Amino acid sequence: MTTVPLRRAVLLVLREKAEVVHSDSTGAVLHSSTMAFSVPSVIRLLRYIRVPYRRRIPLTRVALMRRDGYHCAYCDRRAETIDHVIPRSRGGQHVWENVVAACRSCNHRKADRLLEELGWKLRVTPTVPRGIHWRLINGDHHTDPLWAPYMARVKV
Ligand SMILES: [Zn+2]
Known part of the structure; x- marks a missing residue:
């Protein structure tokens, strides 16, 4: 199908x-x-x-939330927002490999900082969904x- x-x-x-x-x-x-x-x-x-x-699956909010199971990539709580791992203001792109689902609180605390600057780690590596x-x-x-x-x- x-x-x-x-x-x-x-x-x-x-x-x-x-x-x-x-x-x-x-x-x-x-x-x-x-x-x-x-x-x-x-x-x-x-x-x-x-x-x-x-070839490439379009990056949409719905598809991203499905990929990440509505779990925040940082704290595992329910995610409502989309976070750019490398912030757009720091040259991060709007691509599958640079976006994760994030809860409002983590997204707000992270703001435009890099993970290294915060000492944060991603629970999962963001990838392009296939299939x-x-x-x-x-x-x-x-x-x-x-x-x-x-x-x-x-x-x-
Ligand atoms: Zn969170």
Whole structure:
């Protein structure tokens, strides 16, 4: 199970590389000059083909909190904020390897200082998450209800 843009899903069906399992619940129909076509919501590939995807998982708040399990990287309490390990004001980048979930208190105490300056240590090394389920997490906000039974098979 993976998600693909609608345009790609339609092309896969038109090229007979996939079949429609569920049409879109809104009953939307696409029209071309020669045919009408129910908007697919779930398609099944008829044979394995590689579905290309962006190599790097987009860094979002939701995805970061999932990666770190809502645990503060410094004290393990519940995290509500995003902390740049090397502060942006000190040249730190907004990338997976430099962001961690942090509680408000640690984030506030750390401010724009480096860990060495505070004598703090990270509980975990921040890394780029890998695996197809990370793409689904970022799609949470526009998940079609019809996808639920398929999504359930993906361990998130
Ligand atoms: Zn904390």
